[in-house]
Amino acid sequence: MALPKALENYRQFYRKIKTFQDIGSVLHWDSEVMMPPSGREYRAKQIAEISGLTHEWTVGPEYKDLIEKAVQSLSEVPQTQKSLWEREFSVLEDERKKAEKLPAEFVTEFSETTNLAHAVWAEAKKNQKFSDFxxxxxxxxxLSRKQADYIGYTTEPYDVLLDSYEKDAKASEIDQLFQDLKKELVPIVESAPYFESPFSSRTTSKEKQEKLCKRLPPLLGLSFDVSRLDVSHHPFSTSLGKADKRITTRYSESDPLSSIFGVLHETGHSLYEAGLSEIEDWPSPLTEFLSLGIHESQSRLWENQVGRSRSFWEFLYPILISDFGLTEKDISFTDLYKSINSTKKSKIRVEADQVTYNLHIILRFEIERDLINGKIKVKDLPELWNSKVKEYLGLKIENDSEGVLQDIHWSMGGFGYFPTYTLGNIFSSQFFAAFEKETSGYQNSFAKDGDFSSLLKWLRSKIHHQGKIQDVNSLVSSATGESPNAKYLIQYLKSKVSEVGTI
Structure with a gap:
């Protein structure tokens, strides 16, 4: 049955906005992967123009009129489809109302400022000088505080920014969750064993790493027919269209495992985006990702629950040995597996192991929440950062590059982003536990055949193809039979620490 004309007109306009947003994503991807450094200033203006244009269309009277007429035409839609359309317009209107409160000139200024800030941050990090940033x-x-003021809040400014990444989340609730989690994590960290990487005394060329890393996306189910793998300063993934998913990693000759886990992580993100693109009505407001916490759960699940499992490495170990030109005498399976699941306090978040990682996130959440809420000043950040690292991890920060300048997020204006990493860890553990309960023999498929299709099929059905049909709590509950909770993350970490400690 054909859609009512009003719904077709609305969807056509929505898809025009989506197309230009994807063009903006292409410009951003190119700026991180291909663009010469001197092109950044003009590129910032290009991206800002696209951002301003799509914002104007989103909040403009033409789109508003099309949506109103489309809503009125829902009486012509079969009853079996009406609830989905109602959900779509609910999601859309929530996003539009927020966008309407932001003046076009503010959106353009924010976009241009954050694009310019990237280069300033990178130079400051290189020179180890926070004062330059x-x-x-x-x-x-x-600008972030101004954004919160424009949109409005009932509790604290930070909640507005958090809501952009994790819908309906409240900082006070996350703070309580993180405080409880921190109490559980500290004793696990203190008891967890450390095993030195077998790669610490050797170098592995970029070419050898690249050969292995290019095997990983197709192995997990992400074909290079719809994706590509490149190099960037900070690994990321992005969707540029229905069949165009981009991932990046970075290579270190002294730590080849970091590139492997970077690819596993970003492939998880792109598998989610690829699954969303399979939904019949793509693109629509309901075929967008649900939240960054859910998005992060997909990358964390493939990176940790799969990528650090014995069954995964029983399959990949002989391939790694071959691609790296090694023998089993050079690096034994046991030594490799123990080091992959080792725990060691680290100053750098992206180098942190799966046990200590969440302490890095809790630290950042606490700092940026106080910063946006006006409780601390920018000039105080290095000292505050260093004191929290000392308190939570017992480590001394020697310079700003290994401290407050190590992350790209604040240069992007990404306040509220960091807590989604730990939410993702919580969700991923809960999702994988549910998959294990429902799926027998998957370890054998992983280890002997390198066949991960049973997991991808489960994720497609339970998570990816659900899009934004449900809210986060409902999605987690329907997929796992329980409300979101951290007990599976704690169980997983305790189990992993115990496993490697007794090998």
Missing amino acids: SEILEKIVG
């Missing part, structure tokens, strides 16, 4: 960070913080 502090001025533009002050501006970003000010």
